[in-house]
């Protein structure tokens with residue numbers, strides 16, 4: 001297999017990543033305990049060389065994050081006038097444990113960039129323990145959505161917040177809620193002591209997301225002495241009930257399980273101060289509306305509770321529902337608004353045509369080309385396809401709603417920690433999941449709605465990092481134009497990587513690894529090399545090329561068709577000297593000069609966008625029959641295509657004959673042509689589109 005060298009590389013990267021994250025954890029521990037600065041200095045001085053290396057890495061990571069935060073600001077959100085108001089408010093806030101003197105010292109210590117940055121953490125009413133945690137995570141400035149909502153939330157407003165994926169919406173509610181509970185308006189009425197009832201309720205659509213947000217509350221809330229509890233289905237009730245009985249400040253969970261706990265009399269919202277609906281649109285879309293309404297309805301005096309609603313996508317119907325849950329004078333901070341581009345601007349959005357049957361062959365190559373050695377999440381429409389594909393891809397694991405919760409957790413934590421680098425998931429992983437180093441998203445087919453596209457592709461390119469989202473599809477059947485129009489994404493229509501391109505890349509990597517081999521091996525292998533040179537009949541360069549190929553894992557290079565990406569097929573263009581409006585006309589022309597069984601053997605027939613031709617794939621072994629056969633048909637030409645012409649695309653929403661999009665013509669960088677277009681009347685290779693599983697309602701993923 002061609003991926004050996006790259007896998008080695010990936011393992012090295014993962015190792016490094018783990019060392020880095022360990023360093024962060026250690027640092028956080030030392031910050032959060034109450035040891036004096038002097039002790040810390042001594043500890044630091046004693047730190048081993050590798051520790052200091054880790055610190056160096058961490059510093060540069062922090063600088064990177066700071067730069068990214070500043071860049072994000074420049075994207076146009078945090079206005080300086082607002083920020084200066086924030087600074088004033090902070091100076092006036094008596095409840096804040098940081099006194100003015102300390103603040104001055106801090107500001108003096110802060111580097112220039114921090115002072116100049118209006119979104120610097122020090123410019124907000126964020127108390128010392130939270131600042132310490134933020135610092136330990138390399139966060140020195142708030143992202144725009146956080147900066148623009150912080151005061152409103154801390155000062156008691158209901159709020160609807162919207163920012164693109166990966167822009168830090170979680171901390172946008174975590175930080176002000178925690179400050180409010182410990183230093184702000186919610187402090188006075190907050191229940192404390194054993195058996196206390198929760199002050200905060202956070203609802204999320206999936207278990208994985210609930211756990212992730214709960215972990216944030218544990219880290220940040222823990223620094224302030226607040227406890228949290230995550231309630232989600234598939235996990236035993238008992239441990240959740242024990243926690244609730246002991247008393248918690250923050251409850252995070254999925255609607256179904258929260259409702260169950262209410263019905264069992266385990267939850268009392270009489271002292272609730274905050275309700276958060278994260279990924280609100282998804283929760284409501286999944287059919288949780290009634291559960292959510294029931295849960296929110298359990299708050300007796302809604303006037304005393306602040307309600308916050310966050311998502312990267314807020315369809316109009318959700319905004320309408322929001323008016324039922326939020327107070328009339330709620331604030332709205334919408335950083336996407338009417339901007340055309342609704343998906344992440346840090347992500348390269350690519351479409352590669354591919355038949356269902358070629359997926360498992362093509363995906364490893366896409367990973368090799370686009371994952372930059374990082375992790376990949378592949379989205380399928382159904383649970384079955386996720387399991388099937390995970391079985392076919394080496395080292396991949398599935399994640400979907402039919403997998404036992406305990407296994408789901410093992411899988412996700414293995415993926416997070418880099419134990420394996422390809423996750424094949426349904427929409428259960430589409431929302432909110434923030435996983436370090438996911439560089440590539442592959443969607444096996446276009447999702448049914450634009451929101452799903454936005455959230456899935458948003459699992460990469462987070463917190464100012466970049467990423468790639470590749471969508472595979474059958475242009476004849478997909479509604480790409482609709483997704484393109486509604487998401488504002490301008491897709492790059494590219495060809496699938498050719499095996500020869502991949503082999504070339506692998507060859508360069510292999511050459512690099514060969515230079516790293518010690519000269520000490522030469523005397524041992526020299527006589528075998530001389531023997532080979534003398535007997536092979538090949539030149540030294542040719543022999544070395546073979547050795548490199550073997551090192552890279554190649555013993556042969558297979559061809560792959562431009563149209564369906566299938567191995568051992570070749571793409572042919574048919575022209576009939578007149579327009580070809582229908583597939584049946586194209587088949588009719590072919591039948592005029594080819595035996596029926598050969599016509600039956602072709603796959604993926606699609607009409608060209610100019611209406612003058614049809615392309616299809618033929619088995620390589622049948623190519624000669626096709627090409628020589630045309631001599632018997634006047635006016636007909638058949639040519640092997642080097643670059644795929646633009647193809648007609650189905651445009652469901654507009655119903656035009658020649659859709660606005662079009663396929664092919666694109667080139668994979670360094671590749672040898674575009675491809676696309678499908679139809680297979682013989683065995684309907686594309687019939688398994690698998691919409692059946694759907695994703696509405698509980699447990700469909």
Ligand SMILES: Nc1ncnc2c1ncn2[C@@H]1O[C@H](COP(=O)(O)OP(=O)(O)OP(=O)(O)O)[C@@H](O)[C@H]1O
Pocket residue numbers: 065069138139140141142143146163164165166167168169170171311312431432433434458459462463
């Ligand atoms: N101010 C900040 N500076 C640097 N990194 C940050 C900051 N705030 C959040 N992050 C990091 O950004 C990443 C994305 O944050 P988060 O998961 O909250 O995004 P999101 O907007 O909720 O995305 P999604 O819409 O996909 O749920 C996380 O890794 C988080 O730790």
